[in-house]
Amino acid sequence: xxxxxxxxxxxxxxxxxxxxxxxxxxxxxxxxxxxxxxxxxxxxxxxxxxxxxxxxxxxxxxxxxxxxxxxxxxxxxxxxxxxxxxxxxxxxxxxxxxxxxxxxxxxxxxxxxxxxxxxxxxxxxxxxxxxxxxxxxxxxxxxxxxxxxxxxxxxxxxxxxxxxxxxxxxxxxxxxxxxxxxxxxxxxxxxxxxxxxxxxxxxxxxxxxxxxxxxxxxxxxxxxxxxxxxxxxxxxxxxxxxxxxxxxxxxxxxxxxxxxxxxxxxxxxxxxxxxxxxxxxxxxxxxxxxxxxxxxxxxxxxxxxxxxxxxxxxxxxxxxxxxxxxxxxxxxxxxxxxxxxxxxxxxxxxxxxxxxxxxxxxxxxxxxxxxxxxxxxxxxxxxxxxxxxxxxxxxxxxxxxxxxxxxxxxxxxxxxxxxxxxxxxxxxxxxxxxxxxxxxxxxxxxxxxxxxxxxxxxxxxxxxxxxxxxxxxxxxxxxxxxxxxxxxxxxxxxxxxxxxxx
Amino acid sequence: xxxxxxxxxxxxxxxxxxxxxxxxxxxxxxxxxxxxxxxxxxxxxxxxxxxxxxxxxxxxxxxxxxxxxxxxxxxxxxxxxxxxxxxxxxxxxxxxxxxxxxxxxxxxxxxxxxxxxxxxxxxxxxxxxxxxxxxxxxxxxxxxxxxxxxxxxxxxxxxxxxxxxxxxxxxxxxxxxxx
Ligand code: SF4
Numbered sequence: 001x002x003x004x005x006x007x008x009x010x011x012x013x014x015x016x017x018x019x020x021x022x023x024x025x026x027x028x029x030x031x032x033x034x035x036x037x038x039x040x041x042x043x044x045x046x047x048x049x050x051x052x053x054x055x056x057x058x059x060x061x062x063x064x065x066x067x068x069x070x071x072x073x074x075x076x077x078x079x080x081x082x083x084x085x086x087x088x089x090x091x092x093x094x095x096x097x098x099x100x101x102x103x104x105x106x107x108x109x110x111x112x113x114x115x116x117x118x119x120x121x122x123x124x125x126x127x128x129x130x131x132x133x134x135x136x137x138x139x140x141x142x143x144x145x146x147x148x149x150x151x152x153x154x155x156x157x158x159x160x161x162x163x164x165x166x167x168x169x170x171x172x173x174x175x176x177x178x179x180x181x182x183x184x185x186x187x188x189x190x191x192x193x194x195x196x197x198x199x200x201x202x203x204x205x206x207x208x209x210x211x212x213x214x215x216x217x218x219x220x221x222x223x224x225x226x227x228x229x230x231x232x233x234x235x236x237x238x239x240x241x242x243x244x245x246x247x248x249x250x251x252x253x254x255x256x257x258x259x260x261x262x263x264x265x266x267x268x269x270x271x272x273x274x275x276x277x278x279x280x281x282x283x284x285x286x287x288x289x290x291x292x293x294x295x296x297x298x299x300x301x302x303x304x305x306x307x308x309x310x311x312x313x314x315x316x317x318x319x320x321x322x323x324x325x326x327x328x329x330x331x332x333x334x335x336x337x338x339x340x341x342x343x344x345x346x347x348x349x350x351x352x353x354x355x356x357x358x359x360x361x362x363x364x365x366x367x368x369x370x371x372x373x374x375x376x377x378x379x380x381x382x383x384x385x386x387x388x389x390x391x392x393x394x395x396x397x398x399x400x401x402x403x404x405x406x407x408x409x410x411x412x413x414x415x416x417x418x419x420x421x422x423x424x425x426x427x428x429x430x431x432x433x434x435x436x437x438x439x440x441x442x443x444x445x446x447x448x449x450x451x452x453x454x455x456x457x458x459x460x461x462x463x464x465x466x467x468x469x470x471x472x473x474x475x476x477x478x479x480x481x482x483x484x485x486x487x488x489x490x491x492x493x494x495x496x497x498x499x500x501x502x
Numbered sequence: 503x504x505x506x507x508x509x510x511x512x513x514x515x516x517x518x519x520x521x522x523x524x525x526x527x528x529x530x531x532x533x534x535x536x537x538x539x540x541x542x543x544x545x546x547x548x549x550x551x552x553x554x555x556x557x558x559x560x561x562x563x564x565x566x567x568x569x570x571x572x573x574x575x576x577x578x579x580x581x582x583x584x585x586x587x588x589x590x591x592x593x594x595x596x597x598x599x600x601x602x603x604x605x606x607x608x609x610x611x612x613x614x615x616x617x618x619x620x621x622x623x624x625x626x627x628x629x630x631x632x633x634x635x636x637x638x639x640x641x642x643x644x645x646x647x648x649x650x651x652x653x654x655x656x657x658x659x660x661x662x663x664x665x666x667x668x669x670x671x672x673x674x675x676x677x678x679x680x681x
Pocket of ligand 1: 206558559594622623655
């Protein structure tokens with residue numbers, strides 16, 4: 001069976017692409033890679049464009065290797081990946097919208113991010129001004145007796161991000177859910193071009209508010225890989241501390257939020273208070289509740305002092321005291337379990353095909369965790385378990401979060417105990433050159449950042465949220481459930497809008 | 503569950519004292535508050551929140567307002583599901599071009615008198631997204647803004663302070679000299 005290494009021999013390897021290789025290949029090899037994806041030998045980590053090139057990041061789970069392959073497309077066409085491997089679909093549609101590159105043979109060529117409002121087409125490629133109004137977006141048709149449609153959004157009834165959901169319903173049962181996103185597209189990747197790594201890092205930290213640490217972390221690692229820079233050990237450990245605090249805060253908030261969507265508000269109140277305790281400790285330790293802009297390329301912008309450590313230890317003690325009781329309450333409340341058990345089932349095959357990251361994948365049998373599988377520092381020196389369940393329902397996604405809360409508590413303890421002393425920042429090379437790729441485990445899964453540094457500024461940066469591969473799975477998981485269970489399913493996935501609209 | 507509820511009876515409440523208002527915030531408010539509004543509102547605010555392009559960081563802190571520590575409902579501040587029930591539109595994010603129309607339509611659905619509060623650094627002028635082809639600008643590029651609460655994201659206490667200032671202003675109405 002071919003491995004990713006063999007693929008590199010088929011093309012021209014790019015110099016200074018770290019830590020995994022990038023190879024420029026021809027369309028025949030591109031087609032071969034696509035077939036490997038379709039046959040599930042490799043998994044797709046991401047697909048992104050440039051004005052005259054497409055790139056694909058691949059993962060070989062047997063050898064835990066990553067490879068990036070690139071195809072030049074001077075005539076603005078490339079062979080569709082999605083035609084054989086559906087997880088690529090939305091990424092491909094975005095490439096078409098942003099760069100004007102056409103995926104030949106694509107099964108769905110409707111626009112995705114482009115709602116006809118920008119005044120230009122292909123804004124990041126050869127931009128063309130548009131003057132005529134765009135035709136309305138054609139939703140997929142669902143036919144059958146008694147099937148009707150319910151349209152929800154982009155402005156929802158709650159305080160959540162904007163997106164449009166088109167439910168086709170028969171009686172109470174959802175026959176099909178079709179998502180339409182792109183409402184919060186801010187052109188972040190375009191804004192990064194020409195920015196120095198420090199300014200670009202601020203943009204990366206604003207891709208998705210709840211994962212600001214994860215993005216800061218992944219972006220910094222990609223810059224450091226590109227410029228072959230070693231980060232001081234203290235910064236490495238503090239980064240992991242921030243990452244685990246972020247995971248903890250988000251999981252606590254989400255568990256409460258899911259229970260609230262099952263009309264069990266008591267747990268929302270309790271978990272909300274625990275989340276608040278974590279955010280306050282983070283503010284004491286790092287000066288910002290969400291720890292935004294704390295991780296910077298080269299290291300970390302802020303050191304922790306004794307008061308910060310004490311605040312975190314105190315928060316951990318409170319959570320350790322209260323969390324088990326709350327979990328017990330969740331587990332003992334039949335009315336709540338009635339809503340979560342066997343609701344919104346995501347089958348393991350689909351989770352594997354879509355490379356579902358985070359708790360979504362791990363609740364459906366996919367044991368991938370970047371912290372373990374790719375073991376970036378300092379995680380290779382830390383003890384933790386990666387919980388995996390098979391059921392794939394709302395309940396399983398809650399339980400994975402519960403287990404991950406316990407793991408994060410232990411990880412934070414270990415980090416505080418072993419925190420090395422020393423400097424916080426390594427200076428970035430002024431005229432940084434090279435390309436770097438990094439994967440970091442955010443709370444909802446693996447965040448991928450790929451970038452190219454030229455003369456010390458960003459020449460191109462691609463940020464891929466785990467939600468790219470989770471949103472379509474939500475469409476699959478909701479099928480056959482009742483409309484009233486949608487909020488519950490949706491919250492248990494908690495996909496990012498801003499992270500994929502970018 | 504009974505055990506938990508029972509315990510909560512004896513535990514000290516988590517809520518904290520209300521923040522004091524900074525004059526600057528009160529003064530930043532517009533003066534379009536008449537007697538009719540005062541009668542209608544009676545020291546309560548119904549808020550419809552709209553994410554017009556946020557990174558969701560601002561939303562996280564708005565959510566925190568409802569946790570037991572801040573518990574905004576005790577001040578008569580409620581988040582409502584429909585713009586038809588709202589007095590205030592609380593808008594976050596740089597307004598993306600893809601959200602402009604939805605924001606406008608939501609604003610039009612709010613019955614007058616109404617106020618617009620822009621929340622977060624992005625909502626002021628687009629923040630670090632301001633030069634993008636996909637961004638229309640801050641909230642005031644699309645709607646008349648009465649109050650801006652700065653921060654990225656503003657912590658819950660700052661949001662609360664801003665909203666209380668608005669409530670204060672509405673309650674006092676035109677009696678107070680405009681800032
Ligand atoms: S102000 Fe900050 S937190 Fe709020 S939407 Fe903008 S980037 Fe996000």
